[in-house]
Amino acid sequence: MNNVLVCIKRVVDSTGEVVITDDGQNVDGRYAGFTVSAHEEAAVELAVQISAATGGTGALFTLGDESAEEQLRGALAMGCTAATQVRADSSAYGPSDVAREIAAVVRDHEANGSSHDLILLGNDAADSGDFQVGIRLAYELGRPVVNGASTVTIKDGHAVAGVKGPEGHEIYRVPLPAVVTVLEGGVEPRYPSVPGRMKAKKVEIEVREPAGAPTGTKRVRLTLPPPQPSQVQILGTGPEAAAAVVDLFEKLGVLR
């Protein structure tokens, strides 16, 4: 039986135009909407699969303001059964702050007899791209950590993680309890069913105060990259442009 904790974060959906808030401190999500990172969606799917396969539980963690409940409910609808929210302004929390808050929840749950023997996180958040929270969490808890796994299974008390490494498909086998950060691509996140959504609405979310004051993100300001003027040369329209395209291929020397 494996109890899995998945850490997710409410982030601005940045597939469209990115707008910076007037104070230069955040991405403005008022028009774009919010979501969770693709890596975290994969982590939720892995948690649901692992907990189902081992008869354990899949629980969620997030740090954010009350609006982050939307992302928790969405992940609950995928099959997780419990959720904890540290209610705080996530923009004030740096990677080490977030790792400390997750560790505090894990320790409290353990003290109350509810352990999380596998903690999954996204490899990096779509907004901040820090690449650090999972590793910092592992050091906080004194647990082994595997980074960038696209597959995770449990065997004989160990997490077996598959990572696409520079020399091929790397396998890690680490004893539980452990921390694993997840890359999308190994599993297909499920689409929540209607019964799943109904069930998710009824789950009571554990809301907590932060364990400590944030030390911050070291951010000075956000800016948008300067726009690059278009210098495109139109080669033509429709199939008639084929000859010009092949001329270009010849010029670049890329024809086999």
Next chain:
Amino acid sequence: MIVVLVETDVTGAVEVSRETITFARGLSASGGGVPIDAVVIGDLPCDPTALAEQLAAYGVRDVHHASGDAFSAYGGAAWAAAVQSVRDTTGAVVVTAAGTPRGGEVLAHVAARTGVAMAANVIAFGGLAPFTVTRQVVGGSAWEEMVLDERPAIFTVAGHAVAAEEAPSAGAGHLVEFQPEVEAADLVARVTSTAEPEPDLSGSLKGARVVVGAGRGAGSADGFGELLDLVGMLDGASLGVSRVVTSLGWRPHHEQVGQTGSRVSPDLYLACGISGAIQHWAGMASSKTIVAINTDEEAPMVAKAHYAVIGDMHEILPAINEEIRKRKS
């Protein structure tokens, strides 16, 4: 002192590591010419002496080569222990690496062990007092200026933030062999086996000379025939796709180019039916020549491309393929 974690292949230091050393030279110059040392770890795929000579040309002083049983298989914590050992013995005030998965992982371990902040994917540095850097966030669609006021300052350098260039005057390039002490806890998470990667119809996407990219405009899983024909007719070409293509299940994830897929920098990127969302752009922006084929002449990919053809890829690609066959015959 600046310490750079260098990744290697059979040719020596990989390009992104040479870019990182080039970036570090700028930092060194702004600090009055502090030395740059490199760290390489484990059984190298290249000759260490030749590597030291190569890095000397980039201005590196000492090349610290960590070896021993602890590094017979990759493990992020053990590698971090080696980097930290060099940092401690040299008193380096900056530790950096290329913004690869491995570079980011090892430096995040170093940051956690030393309890200081880390900046990922840095593209520029500002003042040294305080030490400020600018890095890519939100998949490259925004820049963050941040302060690294602790020591060592730890950051990874985004791919292609600068071009790799040899130094005007070479460094010493001394090869320093060492065997750092590694705690047992640092060896718990390490590679236990390596399998051949799953069959990859896209070929070696990351190193491809040409990438034929396809997006939603492909229309369906059956819409890739002409694209694959073109891949077969171009030298060193691979198929790359946008995230929507993998999300719809039309093509496998290992073919995905973008923020959460592969990052490529081919001589030619042919973007067929790809609108040019920032997440995709982040993965192919460093392509030398970009050609867009798109029905929408206002699409971001068209605006950013060097060349464009306006129209339906399903009409244009067969014509291109036919033209190539005609010229070959």
